[in-house]
Amino acid sequence: MQKRTRPKPDPAGPLTGTEKPAPYLADANTVRSGDACAVLHPRFKSASSLSRTERDEQLLGEAVGLAHAINLQVVHAETITLNSPRPATLFGKGVVERLHNLFWDIDNLSAPCEITVVIVDATLTPVQQRNLEKAWECKVIDRTGLILEIFGERARTREGRLQVELAALDYQRSRLVRSWTHLERQRGGAGFMGGPGETQIETDRRLIGKRITRLKRELKDVKRTRLLHRQARQKVPYPVVALVGYTNAGKSTLFNRLTKATVEAKDQLFATLDPTMRGLEVPSGQTAILSDTVGFISQLPHELIRAFQATLEEVVEADIIIHVRDGAHVDTESQKIDVLAVLKDLGLGDAIEGSLIEVLNKIDLLTPADKEALANQSTRSNIPSILLSAVTGEGCDALIAAIDTRITERFQVVDVSLSLSDGASLAWLYEHGDVVERLDDDKAITLKVRIDAANWARFERRV
Numbered sequence: 001m002q003k004r005t006r007p008k009p010d011p012a013g014p015l016t017g018t019e020k021p022a023p024y025l026a027d028a029n030t031v032r033s034g035d036a037c038a039v040l041h042p043r044f045k046s047a048s049s050l051s052r053t054e055r056d057e058q059l060l061g062e063a064v065g066l067a068h069a070i071n072l073q074v075v076h077a078e079t080i081t082l083n084s085p086r087p088a089t090l091f092g093k094g095v096v097e098r099l100h101n102l103f104w105d106i107d108n109l110s111a112p113c114e115i116t117v118v119i120v121d122a123t124l125t126p127v128q129q130r131n132l133e134k135a136w137e138c139k140v141i142d143r144t145g146l147i148l149e150i151f152g153e154r155a156r157t158r159e160g161r162l163q164v165e166l167a168a169l170d171y172q173r174s175r176l177v178r179s180w181t182h183l184e185r186q187r188g189g190a191g192f193m194g195g196p197g198e199t200q201i202e203t204d205r206r207l208i209g210k211r212i213t214r215l216k217r218e219l220k221d222v223k224r225t226r227l228l229h230r231q232a233r234q235k236v237p238y239p240v241v242a243l244v245g246y247t248n249a250g251k252s253t254l255f256n257r258l259t260k261a262t263v264e265a266k267d268q269l270f271a272t273l274d275p276t277m278r279g280l281e282v283p284s285g286q287t288a289i290l291s292d293t294v295g296f297i298s299q300l301p302h303e304l305i306r307a308f309q310a311t312l313e314e315v316v317e318a319d320i321i322i323h324v325r326d327g328a329h330v331d332t333e334s335q336k337i338d339v340l341a342v343l344k345d346l347g348l349g350d351a352i353e354g355s356l357i358e359v360l361n362k363i364d365l366l367t368p369a370d371k372e373a374l375a376n377q378s379t380r381s382n383i384p385s386i387l388l389s390a391v392t393g394e395g396c397d398a399l400i401a402a403i404d405t406r407i408t409e410r411f412q413v414v415d416v417s418l419s420l421s422d423g424a425s426l427a428w429l430y431e432h433g434d435v436v437e438r439l440d441d442d443k444a445i446t447l448k449v450r451i452d453a454a455n456w457a458r459f460e461r462r463v
Contacts, residue, residue, distance in 0.1 A: 038076040040099070042079075099136065166212060243322050245325060247295030254396075276292045280403070293315055327363055411434070
C-alpha cells in the first residue's frame, strides 16, 4: 500500500513571560475551518443491547454534527466496538493500526483529501491523546476538546469569551505533556545558584495558572453584575422565565417567536452561547423576562459547567423553567434525560417538580399520526407538556397561557376601595394587577384585584 507523505508541523514556540496563553495553546497545529477529519465513536460490548446500539448511532451522528458546526469536512465516521478501554490508546493495537492505514490510504477515503484531524467521541486522557497522535500522525481531539473548539469560535460577548477561555485553560492545563518537544527544555537559573532551573513545561503551567486566577477574578465581577441586575429586577419586579433544553432543540427560534426578537437561530449545534433577555407580555397584563440560554448536550464537560456558572445562574434564579425538547428527534427521550440530569446538577431538582413546563417543539416536522402519539405520551407525564412549532407558531398561544397561569397562580385576591378622584391608583392597579371585579357608586370605587405579593406591597407603600 502506497502511503501519502506530508510535512509535519513545527511545534509551537514556548511562551514568554509577557504572553498570555490563548485557548488551545498546547496544540502544535490548531483546528482550521475546512480541515478533513474522521469521527470515531467508541462503543463497549458491555452495553451492546439493541437500544444501546441505536443510541450509539445517534451519538455518532451528533458528533458528526459537532464537527460540521466548526466547518470541518467529515470524510470518515464509524462506531468502533471495544471489549474494554486500553489505558495507553483507548483502542486496541489492531484497531489503531487499521485506522492509521485507513487515514493514510487515499483509495479508502470518500474524498481526495488528507485527514488532518481525528475526533474521538469520548473523554481521552492526556496520555491516550498523545499516543494516538503519534500513532496516527495527525491531530487528535476528544469530545471535550471539540466542544471547546465550538465554544471558542461562537462566543461573542466579553462574558462568553471569558467563560470559554477559562474552560479551555482548565482543560488543557493537564495536557501540556502532549507532543511539544520544546517543553522538555530547561531554563537556566542564576549562575551562582546552580541547579537545572525551571523546565519550559513548568513555566507554561505557571503562566496558565496565573491566567486562570485572573479569569476567575473577572468572572466574579460578571457574577456580581448579574446579581445587581437580578436585584434590580426583583424590585420592579418581573418574573424570569428561562428557556433550557438540548442544543438545537429550537430555543432561539421559540425565543424570537414569543418576543419578536431577532436572535440568530440556526439549524446547528450550539448556535447560541451568550444569554439573551427580552420582555414578554402575557394576557393578564403582566410582563415577564424571557431568557434564552446555552443548550445542553450529553456528556457535557464539567469544565464547561463550572465555567458557565455565571450564565447558568440565570436558570437557577428563574421563576419558571421551560424545557424545550425537539419532539421530532428520534432520540428525544434520551435528550430529555440528559437535560434533566444537568438541571439536577445545578441544584434544580425541586424546580423540575414545581416550576417546569415541558415544550415539545418542531411538531411541524411530524406526521399527524406521530403528532397524536406524542400528544398521548405527553398526557401520561407528571410534567405538563405543550406541543408547538416555533416556526409556524402553532401551539405558542397555549404556551403563553401556561406561562400566564404559572405567574398568576401565586397571586392573591384583595379588596380595594378607592376614592372617585384617585384615578392614578386605579390606573396603577389595572397596569400591575388583574381587576376581576369592579363596583362604582357615588362615594367610592370598590375593586377585587388579583395581584402578586410584591406588587401589593408596592401599592400599599404608594397609598
